[in-house]
Amino acid sequence: MLDPVSRVRRFNRAVTSAVGALDTSFLGRGRPLGAARVLNAIGHGRADVGEIRDYLGLDSGLMSRLLRGLEDEGLIQTAAHGDDARRRIASLTAAGKREFNAYEAISNRQAKDFLAHNSQREALLAAMDLIASALGRDGTTLVEMDPRSDEARYCLGEYYAELARRFRQGFDVKLSRDPDAKDMVRPRGSFIVAMSDGLPIGCVGLKGGGELAEIKRLWVAPAARGLGLGRRLMDAAETAARELGIAVLRLDTNSALAEAGQLYRRTGWTEIPRFNDDPYPDLFFEKRL
Amino acid sequence: MLDPVSRVRRFNRAVTSAVGALDTSFLGRGRPLGAARVLNAIGHGRADVGEIRDYLGLDSGLMSRLLRGLEDEGLIQTAAHGDDARRRIASLTAAGKREFNAYEAISNRQAKDFLAHNSQREALLAAMDLIASALGRDGTTLVEMDPRSDEARYCLGEYYAELARRFRQGFDVKLSRDPDAKDMVRPRGSFIVAMSDGLPIGCVGLKGGGELAEIKRLWVAPAARGLGLGRRLMDAAETAARELGIAVLRLDTNSALAEAGQLYRRTGWTEIPRFNDDPYPDLFFEKRL
DNA sequence: AAGGATATCTGACTAAAGTCAGATATATGC
DNA sequence: GCATATATCTGACTTTAGTCAGATATCCTT
Secondary structure: OOOOHHHHHHHHHHHHHHHHHHHHHHHHOOOOHHHHHHHHHHHHHOOHHHHHHHHHHOOHHHHHHHHHHHHHHOOEEEEEEOOOOOOOOEEEOOHHHHHHHHHHHHHHHHHHHHHHHOOHHHHHHHHHHHHHHHHHHHHHEEOOOOOHHHHHHHHHHHHHHHHHHHHOOOHHHHHHHHHHOHOOOOOOOOOEEEOOHHHHHEEEEOOOOEEEEEEEEEEEEEOOOOHHHHHHHHHHHHHHHOOOOEEEEEEOOOOOOHHHHHHHOOOEEEEEOOOOOOOOOOOOEEEEE | OOHHHHHHHHHHHHHHHHHHHHHHHOOOOOOOOHHHHHHHHHHOOOEEOOOOOOOOOOOHHHHHOOOOOOOOOEEEEEEEEOOOOOOOOEOOOHHHHHHHHHHHHHHHHHHHHHOOOOOOOOHHHHHHHHHHHHHHHHEEEEEEOOOOOOHHHHHHHHHHHHHHHHHHOOOOOOHHHOOOOHHHHHOOOEEEEEEEOEEEEEEEEEOOOOOEEEEEEEEEOHHHHOOOOOHHHHHHHHHHHHHHHOEEEEEEEEOOOOHHHHHHHOOOOOOOOOOOOOOOOEEEEEEEO
């Protein structure tokens, strides 16, 4: 009655009808779903016609007609791509933006209603994050970013908050050896953020330069753990280190972060003696590239 | 960037594409989705044509044609309802059962693959249960059942397991005053199970008879908490008690079950002195109907 | 037994989605 | 410069989904 497969399928049935409800409310704006989806894709920043076609899985003929329809409605305009005149770039007109905002309002309202009707708000959100990360794993991309970007700062904030929760003595960034942002930007180092559908869900920093560099700030959102993202981030950081001509990597961590320690041991890192006087770490690793 | 509404919408996008993938794989059996859905509804035990129509939200004309198509394929047969010859009852033929099993295999495989690709199996399942319960709340029905039914026994098993986890001294059914099943069946009492999409997610027992009766075994699945189900179950038990002519209800509970105590206090129950010598409870309540 | 209600079916439609074979313009490799 | 590949568009379809007004048979109430 309650085997795992039945539970997954029960979930599928529940969300299928919820998804259907959103589609129905989209129809309320008097436009077929196909056209509404194209308009929303453009509104969400997809400009390249071919990319939209792939994203929505449409035939090129159908896509072309939907674009023509939206143009006739005065909601979008298309222009040739600067580098390649075969390709077309679509964008919203002022009227298109208004219409797009109306669809956004429908989606936002639905999401808000769902939250408002449930007292277990935080638990629900955490569950949704977990499932979205698991479903969207193949769509998770690693992007090199400035550590001062919004996305990076969000990740770092979550990282520090988690350390504060997990270290018995708490955590205060000021007491730790906080790397200068410039050390984590090329050509000295690198900072990589994992993005899943527009949301930052993990990060890692590479603090250079010279032959010896340090891995810092490896963090994976709770909702995305167990999906191999930590390993992907570490691989990406190592690749960046190789590109920068770095021969030896070091890192420090704390034995309270058990998953991290396991990951390092399993991926070719060896424990070495303490190499700094930071008060928080109690475990030190090295890896030769 | 991470406001609750964005998180819900990210979830929506992730499941929308997953649901679309299942639909697409259903098309692989060379039958339009509408027909496949009707076939699956029948396979899952929905026999009454009108009920299927409501469930799938179909127009009666469309429904009729889909049934005719499945009949022509030799997958289903229809017959008049025994009590009301206007209504029709649909059932699968042998070929229909084979075809239905093929669809089941697709759904099961998809669910299994999803679980196999994720190491956080239990966390994912718990998250899915929670979301399915929250989304399916309006579809949760309370059904009076025999306490010896599979569904009731499942609920009771979960209930005992939870007590064992939450009581410091553990819990052994044999030491507790276990009500005889016959005391929780009409006309002496009642046993009510909350069913969500075929899954039992909560229960409550009313142990009679006479003027004084006891509420026993109130349980709500962890995935369904915070959705007001406990209150609905208690209301249903009270209604059943009134129908049975019971004037006073009593119950015992343990202060370790904080949510339960709160619920009783908020719904008109008053604390009374101990009225039995069961070793587990330490809190006693009464309510006059 | 009559009149109204109900469940399903049929026929005649429309709208939306999807398919496919060219046509056209542009890009790329040799 | 020419053959080939690519991106989009157009025209001519088919299929699927959905709608609506009756027709038919049966049930329920009085």
